[in-house]
Amino acid sequence: MKKILLSSALCATLVYGADVLPVEKRTFDQSKFIPDISLVMDASYVDRSVKDAEVGHLEVPGVVHGLLGSHSHGDDNHATYNAENGFNLNYAELVLSSSVDPFFTMDGIFHFSENGVEIEELFFTSNALGHGTKLKGGKFNSNFGYLNEHHHHSWDFADMPLVYESFLGMHGINEVGAQIQWTAPTPFYLMAGFEILQGENEQMFGKETIGDVENPIAEGEDGPALYVGYIKASHDIGDTTILGGISYAQGTSRIDHSADAENPHAFSGDAKLYGADFVLLHSLDSYSSIKWQSEYLERELDGTQFALDVDGNVTGSPSMLKKQSGLYSQLIYTHDKNWKMGLRYDTILKNDVTKAGFDVEQPDGLDKYTAMVEYHTSEFARFRLQYSQDYAMFNEDGQREKINTIILQANISIGAHGAHSF
Template sequence: MFLSSCRLAGITACLALLPPGSAWAQSAPEPEPAPAPPPADVSAEDLADIEKALGQEAAEAARTSGTTPSPPSASPTSSSGILLSPSNINFRGLELSFILDAAAAAFTAEKPLQSGGHDPTANGFNLQQLELSVHTAVDPYFQFTGNIVFSQFGVEVEEAYASTSALPASLQLRAGQFLTRFGRLNPTHPHSWDFVDQPFALGRMFGGEGNRGLGVEGSWLTPLPWYVEVIGSVTDASGESTARSFLGSGGGGVSSPLDFQFTGAVKQFFPLSDDLSLIWGLSAADGPTPSGYRNRADVFGTDVYLKYRPLSGGSTTLVTLQGELFYRRRQVPQDVLSDVNGYAQALWRFSQRWALAARYEFGSPARGLGGAVADDPLDPEWTDSRERLSANVTFWPTEFSRLRLQAATDNARWREQRDYSVFLALEVVMGAHGAHAF
């Protein structure tokens, strides 16, 4: 019954449908009851007088008790249809949020090997991004989601798509520009990451902005006894915002179906116990490359996410383990190159406001059919293996802000010495923002 009603909105949304006593359900505060609407025969002038009287009574009570009255909050029944608060910006059903990510950085290398489009890349202050997120229900059949990113040098439409909300048989479609659901980290945004920067494995496979493009995606929540979601998408393989392994900016348009990128994924969720759960995914992508006529590239990946969170005793402890492994094969003139990249990370949130995390990354040089290191047109410098180790400590002043101190050592073996980096990052969030993936 649960699987048939789960609408493919994602694991977090599915878990929200479970009864409070279920082993899969996540602990969350009970929602406050919505305020009752004013009687129909009360005029706007009467409401203003009532609110003024209530304010005077609150001020009088504060004077007698020695406390400071709280400022009145915006009413969800405002005649303007506008609701403004730190946790909600709502204009007549249009939910907005603003997310600022900025960091101070120090590098020992003159040319840091950062691969993410939102990574700190220079000594001094870095504006990683200001993201405007928009979400609304269009009608009973479609929802609209948009993510617009502002930087010091321009504005970028990162995602803009419509998704269905009323298809039968646990099916869902979305169309527009979106991050493909390849692996675990690619479809997410920087503010949901456990680290300030992107793993270089993801940047090497898919570029600084991840694997995204214009197209259409379908997903199906299977009726199996455990959570299994099957996803497939067809997107453009050309343009600046597409996968690095495929056509990218070297594309010449679409002349046949073979000029598209095809992506597939399977997501599975296993509740191992009341406190322990596991997500395991498999992904694959295929598309054309600019290295020659009808040359193709294939990327295969697997991802795992293990989460431990005690539900009893009011504990705030959280332990997560996450990892992804990528294998890529691509055709070049008179050869086929392959390389392997990946990362593994652990996070321990030992109190409500503090957490520690560590991450290990690795990557191999491209090798030809004979197994020897080959000249790689994508990474001419990458002639040996690379490893990077990062660690950070995170502090949440509130649920709307986050401070993070992160340090890393980067061992690119084709360089003469290791590179070191330190980041101090600030993130603030204002407005209604959708739940992150479980």
């Protein structure tokens, strides 16, 4: 017995020094939790039927402008993915992920581009509350809908669906805040979640003051200004998995285009967003599958539209009500571990705009059609050829532009990268 105690004391001395510490005071061994590190590169070659100088001026009437190409709002310059004809280095994504201790994990996703560096996501997660409850805090992609939580490099197409980017911008709902989720103890997957977010979305939600602080066009809000809730369920039937969900988001809206060179304006009001998603995945064998994925979004913007002159002075402030909806539906066939192909249909279904109590007529047929085929050399590298016809864009003269786009995309990663959610 004495020999055993002496050996234990000797080991403790070697690890912790001459003064042997009691177990509860020993230093946590962080070396056992070295982060997983990965780097993702996304590049593309684009051949678009509209010149770069013109594409930034196109709009989806009554919904949004500046979806394609690079565009500016004041001092901010935004470049969408696949922005220019020719070669594009869209981004490099650096991912760090690790357990912190027995109670928390932490993930960081950093985007590097030729314009700078931004924190895409940085959050902690804890399952320590038990009872099927998970807590998340930091900056993260909301679990609203289906596609929103997925990163660009895991999408099945090189660009975001029309309705998502039109309503929420190319980053979707990506916010600072807190999230709590509860998974029910049911024989099938059933999860409910709630999020309190700061509310700084580029297309729909916002809370910043517009104009001069002392004499603002629209006053801002303090504290969190966006609330998101959702319920998701999934069930397996043989080789088929069915996933569905409903989502709701509500918050204040501040859209500041006061520095636009053409038609400066701003919007202040309230915003609501409803979502329904459905995914069906049928496995044919170990590598082959068919996946049908669809989402429907409907939004309501209710507030005041401010018309401005070039000096930023308000020239009009009529009430504005927008009730708009749209969907995308895509079918993906995975042939084997190397080849995949797919089709996607996008549309804006409803585009009702009321200004100062009067209906504003909007064009219909805001559709887009996309096809793609991709080849994987391995799970770390894939190359995609994509073609689309876009009938949703109009020029400054109110004429529809038929936009044909060919994209050759390369997406390559190195390092250890966690699996993406289904």
